[in-house]
Amino acid sequence: MTNTLHRFGSAESFVDDYVIIAIPAKGAKDRGDPLPALRRFLEIALEYNPVNIGDAMHGGATRPTRHTNPIEHFGERPTKPDFETVIEGADAPTTFSAVFDKRENAEKFVARIKDENLGLSVNISSSINNALDCCQKAGLTRHSVGYSLGFEGIPDNDPNRHALMLSTMCGHGMISHAFARKAIDFVRENRRTPDEVIAGLSRFCSCGIFNPSRARRIIEDARKKNF
């Protein structure tokens, strides 16, 4: 369950990365069915312009395509997130997430979730200061904190840092380092647009915590810089 915690990057690289998670405590059966509250969590998130939402059973807002006819090969594939599909498909209590790229949206969402009183455990996975700011704006005191000490032995200036920043945005490890590297190279060579490769990367994230805005910034950074 450390799937959002260990994201590679400096504290500054999380400036546009707010992963907000709602989770019902396992075994807390006396608290009733948590699914309505979890769905409500996602519905409220849509009011604050998330860049991704998802649940751990079905995935995020950009999912793999499944063709049934060869002709579909010649059509365009969607690169924009489909939030409604996520909400409609949420049929079991698990970890639900909403990802924001703007501080004000994340802060307003946290304040709203506090007011909604959903009865769920809610966590912010981001830089420590981002989370503190959200709490302060919402008038919340932190209950617990889980620090990431990072990947032992991998320095911030690793020559593969851009690919690592992309691949570790799926904490389940479903986005391979080689694919992240290929996505960067495809953009550098102008063979694919950032939107196209970001959609491709997002499709591998199995719970919707991939941040496409941060990915775009990383890819643009990698496109222009020499390693």
Added chain:
Amino acid sequence: MPAAAFSDKDAVNPLKSPDEIGMKINPEKCVACGNCTYVCPMGAIYIDPVRFKATINADACVECYACYNGLSREVLPPRTVRATRRAMAKLLMRFEPDPDICPTSAFEPDELSWPRVVRRAFSDPRVPHESTGIVGRGTEEVKTNDVTNRVGVGEVGFTIEFGRPGVGAWFHEIQEMSRALALIGVAFEKKNPVTSLMTDSATGDIRPDILNEKVLSAILELKVPVERVEEVIRTVWEVEKRIETIVAIGVGTRCDENGDEKVVAPILERLGYTLKRAKTNLGLAVKRPDNLNSTQTKTEKAGA
């Protein structure tokens, strides 16, 4: 000693050898486009230069199903694609489907038997662990601490993760760590999937029949008094030098009544860590009595 999380019943399929069990690439469908070689998190897929087919290195494969679940699927006719590729190659051109597509839907999962099934349980995030009943490789840690109070005041919960990013971990490597931690007398989290695979949680010994199984990642979880934080971290440092996989440490603790955390962070910083990222439990799980019916009412309204 915790009960085993996985059952041995029907463990061995007598009709199949170990090499025949697991994720497969149908050679009749594969057109050797090479897309899958990039998306495999373990780099376990390659184009065989003799067969001209994508091939899975079964030893390196962790059955994460990223290829099967993550690749988009098209249904192009394999023969047509092969002919097109050959013709384009003669013109020094290349067939280039989107990089996250298997153009012929060539991946075919197969039933896994013991002990290989352990690989998938730890590597495919959509497969719930029988031991925890939740999707994931560990427990809820401090994410539900506002309900469970698993990590109390003066306590620290550790998550020691192996295998990410992109290298995987063998259970014999994990055992090296669990044994070292057991030697200093820490108690492993009982509901954690790795703990449930230990034959003796007091020694950190893991079932011998899975020691040569590889997983995408796995997590050891334990809880100690705050005074032992440095001892645990120094033990992890010592072991991680001896094992080939990569280790990532998570440290969870309670905040004080003001929401501050001024006990554990200074210890971690003194050990040389620059604290950047964390997950913060907002303590919202306890419903306030002034608004108990808000969820039901608003959800009903939304659906009306």
